[in-house]
Amino acid sequence: VxxxxxxxxxxxxxxxxxxxxxxxxxxxxxxxxxxxxxxxxxxxxxxxxxDGVFVPGFREDSETEYSFGFKFIDHIVGNVEKGQMNHWADFYADVFSFTQLVHFTDKDISTKYSALMSKVMQNSNRYIKFPINEPADGLNKSQIQEFLDYYGGPGSQHIALLTDDIVHTCTQMRNAGVEFLEIPDAYYDVLKERVGDIEEDIEILRQLGILVDRAGEGYLLQLFTKPVQDRPTLFYEIIQRKGSDGFGQGNFQALFDSIEHEQGLRGNL
Structure with a gap:
């Protein structure tokens, strides 16, 4: 240390x-x-x-009736002010010797109303990944700017938890009362055409609201909770990787669309 x-x-x-x-x-x-x-x-x-559970002050929760199957934190996404993404990407490169895994521009992730830019920074063995988002210009307020306004500045947008069986994990979480972002039904109508053959049943993915995207030589499955606070700030992602350690642009866009839909329901779009 x-x-x-x-x-x-x-x-x-x-x-x-x-x-x-x-x-x-x-x-x-x-x-x-x-x-x-x-x-x-x-x-x-x-x-x-x-030899304790984690560090002093933490205890094991042995009272829950659910088994979610989380393995570890896959990545943590940060939202920063406009013009600060490159500064903090450089910070991770200079301070921790992280490298850039992928860069999404406002041309990659956008709707007719708003957009974002993002750089994903990672350490040498790819166990630690920090995507960094900033708002981009659009017709209306970006969801990243909405986060910054409600949070009072930059902060962690969401924490991604890795599982080896996302169908089981999602089913258990829904049974426990966790609410997830809604995915348009049309997303699944073209899923096979977009990502090709996958092991999972698309109808089950449709019922549970699980996203799928190709990234690298494999694919990944994801879904996202609604904000867990009383304001549109922190939420959680559940992710399963099938031969992919990257970030799929298609799912990034689907998440952006879903959050923007919720933003519109709040009257902040």
Whole structure:
């Protein structure tokens, strides 16, 4: 932790909390934290001397009747102000030696009303991915700008959770009362033509609202919750990867369309 913290600060990161220890009955965790955009922070953790669930202050939830099957966090998406995407992409490149996986422009992701731009930054083994969005000019307010207005500045738009069985995970979450964004039925009418052969039953995907897209040599399946706050800010993505570690433009556009539909229902479009 101390070495990592020293390196990123030397590379230009702003420190928030230097190396220190967190202690409870399960052992010791070393931690240090830096600032990024808005109120988002990144912490370095070393838990080799800790046998608890995660870090001190966390406990296992053993009371739930549902088994969702989450594996780990696949990626976390940040929304920043117009003109700041390149700055923060450069930050991850300079401070963490991240590289750019993909870049979507306002020509790639847009509707007749609004648009966004996005760069996906990743570490060397692709385990850590941070897409960074900024609003783009359009006829009306971008959904990214709506997030910035309600959140009071830049922040994490959504957290993507990886599963090995998205049909099971989605079914369990719906049974638990989780609400997801609605996908137009027409999306599934042309799905096979757009993505080709897949292992999943398209009618089941239609019923559950699961998106599919080709990316690289494989494909990925995704769906998105409605905002989990009382304002249109943070939401969650559920994702399953079938031979793909990328980001499909088709699903990126479908998500943009679905959020814009909800934005219109709120009267903010």
């Amino acid at each position: 101390e070495s990592c913290f020293k390196t990123v600060v030397e590379n230009g990161a702003e420190p928030l909390a230097g190396p220190h220890e967190l202690v409870d009955e399960h052992g010791i965790v070393a931690k240090a934290t830096i600032k990024t955009y808005g109120d988002v922070v990144h912490s370095f953790i070393c838990d080799e001397n800790y």
